Amino acid sequence: LRSLLLFSPSPERQETKNLLFSAAVERTRPMEQFHHGHHVRLRSSELGTYLHADEDGHGVSLHHRRASMKAAWAVHVYQPPEAFVPYLLLHSAAYGRYLAATDEPAPQGHHGRRVEQRNYDHPEVDAQGMIWLAVLTASGDKVFLRNFNGGCLRANGRYRPWNNGASVDDVDVNDIGNLSTMMHWVVEDIPAREIMPLLPRPAWLTLPAVISPSRVIVYVWLDADGTVLSEGSFSFSGRSVFRLRSELARWLADNGIAIVDAPDLVMCLPTRDGRIFPLVVDLPRSLQPLHIIVVIVGTPAYCNCFEQRVDKIQVLSHSIFHCFEPTRCCGMRMSMHRREIPESGHLEVSFMSTSSEVLPPWTPRH
Known part of the structure; x- marks a missing residue:
């Protein structure tokens, strides 16, 4: 993973690398809201919706439902010796895949590039899209998430609620104070409990095994x-x-x-x-x-x-x-x-x- 940070062929990646190794970012102490091994929810401060892993195991979207496994993300924190701040990976607690930015255009009606759930064993070129840098907003109570490949995680659907997907949109990292509020996220820590959840019972009506995929x-x-x-x-x-x-x-x-x-x-x-x-x-x-x-x-x-x-x-x-x-x-x-x-x-x-x-x-x- 350390080699991924040092490989920055594009200007967008170089900007993110500069942020990662910047003492100015360290002074904002953005990672205080992310603790290794903990689970968090990410809520759009603008829409009040939560980032969900979709049931297809690939997509990512926003929904109002808070008490859902699909809204829980496990935090993986890593800090190389040269960096002033650590970076993070967000692992879906529901389907075991990582939040990742891709190079594909976002769906129609969405800004920027597509965000998906990706397997941990994708090739290195894809693994870079799983790396995020958290930076505090000017208010100090929210974060924006900068992807290693460039762009920030954003919500969609301010005016068209049916466009409820998340995406990554390019920004000027030198103008953090003017980022769209659709890129502001509230981090909610999910506390530990002593009871193991029961597995959900199967539906009463199921397809016969011979025709079920x-x-x-x-x-x-x-x-x-x-x-x-x-x-x-x-x-x-x-x-x-x-x-x-x-x-x-x-x-x-x-x-x-x-x-x-x-x-x-x-x-x-x-x-x-x-x-x-x-x-x-x-x-x-x-x-x-x-x-x-x-x-x-x-x-x-x-x-x-x-x-x-x-x-x-x-x-x-x-x-x-x-x-x-x-x-x-x-x-x-x-x-x-x-x-x-x-x-x-x-x-x-x-x-x-x-x-x-x-x-x-x-x-x-x-």
């Missing part, structure tokens, strides 16, 4: 020290995360890997910085292969994975998931051995709190 699920199961116990893939129809957990438990049993009660399985999404977050919402509408990391409730692996950043997860993300081709292994019977499940132990993990309408993602305190 399917996707490939690629999983890696870890033990306490990060060693791979099992890996494999299978096809899954529908979007229900509740059904996916049950199907995973059945698949492990049918293939002679382990007999585990479905409620004891925790399916997690890997992040770029070596952490994992549990998958507790229904799957995105897109049918792209889903990569998950599996741990068992009450085991040392469960404790270890959520009490610290696990660098081995990052290795897994860039090796196993990259070389493990779903198209080649789907339908194959994996050669694996049955494993003993360790005894349950006392756990102390904390989760994020919100209204009772929708439980948000959860994460341990650090």
